C-alpha cells in the first residue's frame with residue numbers, strides 16, 4: 001500500500017497528520033490569545049483552522065477525542081492569578097458565517113426541540129472577553145475570567161474598578177445567589193484615547209480594543225485597571241437561586257437591569273428566521289454604530305425550557321449561535337514600502353502587501369502617510385502586519401506582529417530625492433509632516449496627477465481623461481517624448497499625436513506601477529490605438545471631449561488649474577464675482593480677499609499662482625486653443641427696493657412656489673428667513689399658515705396677504721405697510 005493510501009484505525013494517515021498539526025496550531029494560538037493577550041494570527045485565520053478541524057472530525061469521528069481543541073473552551077489559566085472554579089461551566093458559541101449556516105442551525109434546533117424553538121433573542125456579539133460575576137445576598141463576591149470554562153482567573157479586585165458594575169444589587173426579589181455572565185470591553189472612542197496616551201508615554205499601543213480590554217482586566221495592579229475605561233454588558237446567567245427564576249433570556253435581562261446591572265438596549269426578540277436575518281443584515285450595515293466593536297450577532301432561543309431541552313455539546317450550547325461578520329482585521333506580509341508622488345508634490349510612503357481579502361475586498365496597498373508614521377507604527381519591511389479595513393474606510397496598517405520576526409526584516413528609509421524626477425525633496429515650511437518634490441513644473445508624477453485631476457467631474461469633466469490616459473499623455477515609454485509636458489499642451493492635442501503612445505499602467509490611488517501577477521512585470525498598453533494601429537475609442541472620445549470642454553464654465557476651468565486652496569466652492573465664488581479669468585489675473589490681493597469665502601491667505605496664493613510665467617502660459621495657450629475664459633455677465637439687477645428688510649414666507653401663496661416667492665424678495669435685495677422674530681420686517685402669509693402667523697401676531701410683526709405681497713413687489717415697503725394687517729396691541 002502506498003503512503004498516501006495508508007490508514008490507522010480507518011483514518012487516512014494524511015488526515016491524522018493534518019489533525020495533529022491543526023490541533024497544535026489552535027492550542028498555541030489560544031494560549032497566545034487568551035493567556036498572553038498577544039495573538040500572532042488573525043481571528044479569520046484562527047477560525048479557518050478551527051473550521052478545518054471540525055470538518056476533519058466530521059469526516060472521521062474517531063479523531064474527536066476529549067482532548068481535541070474542538071471539545072475545549074478557551075485556554076488553561078496562567079497562574080498569575082488565584083484560580084476560581086466556576087459554579088456552572090462557561091461555554092463558547094458555535095459559529096455561523098452565512099444564511100445557510102443560520103438556517104441549518106435553526107432546523108437542527110427545531111428537530112431536537114420537536115417543534116418551533118422560537119422566539120429568538122438577537123443581540124450584538126461584543127468583541128471583548130467573557131466574565132462571570134458572583135453576587136451573594138446581593139453583594140459582589142467575585143469576578144472571574146472564563147479560562148478553560150471550568151477554572152478561571154480570579155480578577156475580583158479589577159472587576160470592582162469597572163464603571164457600571166454594581167458592588168451591590170438593588171431592587172426587589174434579588175436572588176440569594178446569582179452568577180451573571182457578560183462581556184468586558186473598552187469603548188472604541190476610549191480605546192483611541194488610551195492608545196494616544198500610551199504612545200505619548202512612549203509605550204506600545206494595543207492592537208485593538210479586545211486586546212486592550214483583555215490586557216487591562218488581567219492587570220496585576222488594580223490601580224492600573226482602575227485608570228482604564230473598562231465597561232461591561234451582561235449576556236447571560238450561570239446560576240440563579242433564592243428568588244423566582246426567570247423563564248426566558250429576555251426576562252433575565254429585564255430583571256438584571258432592575259438589579260442595577262448594565263444591560264444593552266440593542267437586543268430584540270423576534271419570531272423566526274426572516275427577522276433574525278433582518279437583524280443580522282441591519283447590523284452588517286450599521287456595524288460601527290454601537291460604541292463598542294462587534295464581530296457578529298448572537299442569536300439565542302429565548303425560552304429557558306426550550307434551552308434546557310436543546311442542551312449543550314462539549315463546548316457550546318445548542319440553543320445559541322454566533323453569526324460572524326467578515327473580518328475587518330487580517331494579517332498579511334509587508335513586502336515593501338514604496339513612495340508615491342501626488343498632485344501637489346507630496347511624497348507618500350505606501351505599504352505594498354501580499355494581497356489579502358478584508359471587509360469584502362482585496363487589499364494590496366495601504367497609505368503609511370509619511371516617514372514619521374512609518375516609525376510610529378514600528379513596521380519593518382518583511383514584517384507580518386495587522387491590516388484593518390472597517391467598512392468603506394480606507395485600509396490601515398495597525399502594526400507589526402513582532403513575535404513573528406526572524407531577523408530578516410529591514411527598516412524603511414525615506415528617500416531624499418523624488419523617485420520620479422530626482423529632485424531633492426524638501427519640507428514646504430518648518431514643522432510640516434510631509435516631504436514634497438519642489439519641481440512642480442517638470443516632475444512627471446505631478447504633471448500626471450494634475451492632468452488626471454483636470455479631467456475630473458468637478459474640473460473639466462472629461463471622462464476620456466482617466467488615469468490610464470493621463471499616464472499615457474504624460475509618461476509614455478521611452479524613447480517616446482510626452483505629448484503633454486504641462487497643462488498648456490492639453491487643448492492642442494491631435495489624434496496623430498496620440499496613436500503611437502505606449503505606457504505602463506499605474507494604480508490610481510498611489511501612482512505606483514501596477515505589476516502583472518502572471519509575469520511579475522509592469523503591464524504595457526497602447527491606450528489610444530487598436531491592434532491595427534488605428535485610433536481607439538479612447539482616443540476618439542478624448543479628442544471629442546476636449547473640444548466640448550472648451551465651453552466649460554469659468555469655475556470649472558479654475559478648478560482644473562490646480563491652484564492651491566481653490567476647490568469647487570471657492571472657484572464658484574470667484575467666478576460668480578469676477579466672471580473672467582482676466583479680471584482674476586489682474587485683481588489685487590485686496591480685491592480678491594473681498595470675494596466671499598476668500599481670505600487674505602488664499603488671495604495671496606491666487607496672486608502668487610498667476611505671477612508664475614509657466615502658469616500664465618497655460619492660460620495663454622488654452623485661450624488660443626479656444627477655451628472660454630469667462631462666464632456670461634450676471635443678470636441685470638433690478639432696483640433694490642427691499643434692501644435691509646427681512647421677510648418670512650409661510651403657507652401657500654397663489655401664483656408662487658416657496659422658491660419663487662423667496663426669489664422675488666432676494667432679487668430686490670431683501671432677506672428671507674425661516675423663523676419669525678422681532679427683527680422680521682414682514683410676515684407674508686398664504687393659505688394654511690401655521691404657527692408662524694401666531695408668533696407674528698404675538699410679536700406685532702406686520703402681516704401681508706397675497707394682495708399685500710403684490711403691492712410690496714410693485715410699490716415697495718412703504719406702500720405695503722399701509723395695506724399690512726398691523727397686529728400691534
Ligand SMILES: NC(=O)c1ccc[n+]([C@@H]2O[C@H](COP(=O)([O-])OP(=O)(O)OC[C@H]3O[C@@H](n4cnc5c(N)ncnc54)[C@H](O)[C@@H]3O)[C@@H](O)[C@H]2O)c1
Nearest residue numbers: 029030033039041042043046092093124125126130235298
Ligand atoms: N487570533 C487568535 O489567535 C485567536 C485565538 C483564539 C480565539 N480567537 C478568537 O476567539 C474566537 C473563539 O473564542 P470564543 O471561544 O470566546 O468564542 P466566540 O468569541 O466565538 O464566542 C463566545 C464568546 O462570545 C462572547 N460574547 C460576546 N457577546 C456575546 C453575547 N451577546 N452573548 C453571548 N456571548 C457573547 C462570550 O464571551 C462568549 O464566551 C475565535 O473565533 C477567534 O475569533 C482568536
Ligand SMILES: [Zn+2]
Nearest residue numbers: 418421437443
Ligand atoms: Zn518629482
